[in-house]
Amino acid sequence: xxxxxxxxxxxxxxxxxxxxxxxxxxxxxxxxxxxxxxxxxxxxxxxxxxxxxxxxxxxxxxxxxxxxxxxxxxxxxxxxxxxxxxxxxxxxxxxxxxxxxxxxxxxxxxxxxxxxxxxxxxxxxxxxxxxxxxxxxxxxxxxxxxxxxxxxxxxxxxxxxxxxxxxxxxxxxxxxxxxxxxxxxxxxxxxxxxxxxxxxxxxxxxxxxxxxxxxxxxxxxxxxxxxxxxxxxxxxxxxxxxxxxxxxxxxxxxxxxxxxxxxxxxxxxxxxxxxxxxxxxxxxxxxxxxxxxxxxxxxxxxxxxxxxxxxxxxxxxxxxxxxxxxxxxxxxxxxxxxxxxxxxxxxxxxxxxxxxxxxxxxxxxxxxxxxxxxxxxxxxxxxxxxxxxxxxxxxxxxxxxxxxxxxxxxxxxxxxxxxxxxxxxxxxxxxxxxxxxxxxxxxxxxxxxxxxxxxxxxxxxxxxxxxxxxxxxxxxxxxxxxxxxxxxxxxxxxxxxxxxxxxxxxxxxxxxxxxxx
Numbered sequence: 001x002x003x004x005x006x007x008x009x010x011x012x013x014x015x016x017x018x019x020x021x022x023x024x025x026x027x028x029x030x031x032x033x034x035x036x037x038x039x040x041x042x043x044x045x046x047x048x049x050x051x052x053x054x055x056x057x058x059x060x061x062x063x064x065x066x067x068x069x070x071x072x073x074x075x076x077x078x079x080x081x082x083x084x085x086x087x088x089x090x091x092x093x094x095x096x097x098x099x100x101x102x103x104x105x106x107x108x109x110x111x112x113x114x115x116x117x118x119x120x121x122x123x124x125x126x127x128x129x130x131x132x133x134x135x136x137x138x139x140x141x142x143x144x145x146x147x148x149x150x151x152x153x154x155x156x157x158x159x160x161x162x163x164x165x166x167x168x169x170x171x172x173x174x175x176x177x178x179x180x181x182x183x184x185x186x187x188x189x190x191x192x193x194x195x196x197x198x199x200x201x202x203x204x205x206x207x208x209x210x211x212x213x214x215x216x217x218x219x220x221x222x223x224x225x226x227x228x229x230x231x232x233x234x235x236x237x238x239x240x241x242x243x244x245x246x247x248x249x250x251x252x253x254x255x256x257x258x259x260x261x262x263x264x265x266x267x268x269x270x271x272x273x274x275x276x277x278x279x280x281x282x283x284x285x286x287x288x289x290x291x292x293x294x295x296x297x298x299x300x301x302x303x304x305x306x307x308x309x310x311x312x313x314x315x316x317x318x319x320x321x322x323x324x325x326x327x328x329x330x331x332x333x334x335x336x337x338x339x340x341x342x343x344x345x346x347x348x349x350x351x352x353x354x355x356x357x358x359x360x361x362x363x364x365x366x367x368x369x370x371x372x373x374x375x376x377x378x379x380x381x382x383x384x385x386x387x388x389x390x391x392x393x394x395x396x397x398x399x400x401x402x403x404x405x406x407x408x409x410x411x412x413x414x415x416x417x418x419x420x421x422x423x424x425x426x427x428x429x430x431x432x433x434x435x436x437x438x439x440x441x442x443x444x445x446x447x448x449x450x451x452x453x454x455x456x457x458x459x460x461x462x463x464x465x466x467x468x469x470x471x472x473x474x475x476x477x478x479x480x481x482x483x484x485x486x487x488x489x490x491x492x493x494x495x496x497x498x499x500x501x502x503x504x505x506x507x508x509x510x511x512x513x514x515x516x517x
Contacts, residue, residue: 029173032170032174033177036173036181037151040150041147041150043181047490047491048143048190050497051502057497058139059192060194062106062138065078066115067122067125067129067136068129071129075114076114077106079113081113085102092108092318094311094312105311106311107306114309116310118199118202118203118242119240120202120240120241138193138194139194141198141202142194145201149204152209152212153180155212156211157451160452163219164407165459176451177451180447180448180451182483183385183443184443184489185440185443185486187486188493191490191494192494197440200441202238203242203441204242204441205238206234206237206245207235208444210230210234210238211252213227213234214252218256218409225279229280232284232287235252236286236290242441244424247424248419251416252420255415259412260277313371314369324432325366327359327365327366328370328429328432331366332372332428332431332434333429335372335375335377336378336429337378339356340377347509347510347513347514348491348492350488352374353376355373355374355375367432369432370432371433371434372433376489383478383481384450384482385446387451387478388447388449390452391414395410395411395415396415417446424442427441454471454475454479457475
């Protein structure tokens with residue numbers, strides 16, 4: 001009873017908005033959060049600059065080019081296709097266009113190059129272009145969105161801790177925050193910052209921002225329609241950055257509508273839920289119309305984003321029916337979660353390996369277009385994700401039970417994160433191309449579930465000091481392994497960049513860690 005009263009008092013004193021969840025009441029908790037964020041940001045700058053801190057190497061600047069085109073009233077990029085490319089009977093055949101220069105992974109349609117990546121990051125750059133001399137490389141977008149994702153993860157973690165897990169010591173938040181920002185593939189993404197990563201991280205940032213506002217709106221006694229509007233607006237931006245966000249956003253709409261129709265979180269079960277649904281739906285409808293127009297103006301189809309006309313390593317027009325298949329699931333699952341990284345005697349000790357392209361399940365055959373880039377299984381690199389099972393089981397076990405208001409809200413958060421993770425995972429498990437960068441499409445949700453599972457495990461230990469010691473020991477060990485392995489892999493895949501731009505630092509790191517070993 002005393003413990004419950006302490007929890008309730010803590011909730012009452014805390015500020016309810018998740019955007020202010022770590023201000024005010026607890027200096028120790030706030031200090032832990034700030035310390036964790038600063039350490040992670042320092043690592044981000046180190047990785048994206050190859051340890052130089054100031055030289056942020058540009059790999060692509062596609063979004064800058066698109067922003068320039070938007071400023072000039074055009075929807076295509078300015079670079080003109082080579083006449084030899086346009087003269088080909090089928091320019092989408094990679095063998096036919098061999099030897100002809102063209103921008104990698106752009107879309108070619110009616111004699112113009114387009115980007116199939118969502119337009120939202122380019123629209124954001126329009127605001128910065130007048131204040132920046134020269135082009136803005138995509139690495140700056142990667143860093144900005146990665147930082148935004150980190151802050152939103154911290155906001156959700158701290159807010160959930162304050163509201164639902166307040167009896168868990170605040171000092172456990174620090175390792176939870178550290179692993180949420182330093183888990184693979186985030187370091188990998190920063191080390192190879194490019195337009196692909198910018199699009200993925202932009203979609204994740206806006207999805208999490210919408211989730212923050214939705215959570216803040218629904219947990220109040222009186223539903224905030226203004227926050228639902230903002231949630232819908234951010235989710236439009238998520239889809240406008242990354243079309244695959246349609247699935248988690250669609251799932252969130254279903255979960256919110258169910259919550260509203262069941263009258264949860266409102267002062268009265270008879271409150272009219274339809275105005276709130278309308279407020280949530282308006283920005284999504286307007287955004288859908290805008291994106292439909294954008295596609296129609298470029299490709300004469302509201303559903304075509306440019307993928308069909310992409311100049312890829314595979315003739316996508318020829319293999320349209322083979323891009324997605326349940327037959328790829330076994331290989332993709334193995335390549336993403338179970339494949340063992342290479343172990344080396346010299347720094348950085350761990351390295352990615354080429355994914356398996358041949359069917360793992362012998363009786364399942366699939367087209368030879370399937371391809372896996374270099375990868376490393378998450379269960380080896382980031383074993384902390386095993387904690388994610390705990391809140392998921394808890395939420396679904398109590399899905400239909402009689403729960404208190406706080407427990408229902410916590411269940412909603414967990415199911416929302418699980419739905420986001422699983423819908424994105426299922427999409428990429430069935431895709432013909434396996435790449436580590438796709439892990440960033442679902443890792444924020446998965447790592448937050450893992451942090452919640454770690455905190456819940458401590459609570460389940462009750463007053464038993466032995467069980468608490470065991471939970472903390474296992475949790476901290478898995479966190480340490482996850483952070484170390486994730487960033488060793490990040491250093492490994494970008495070792496050539498360090499040797500080129502910062503050879504002295506790489507020599508010193510190699511000497512230090514080899515001697516330490």
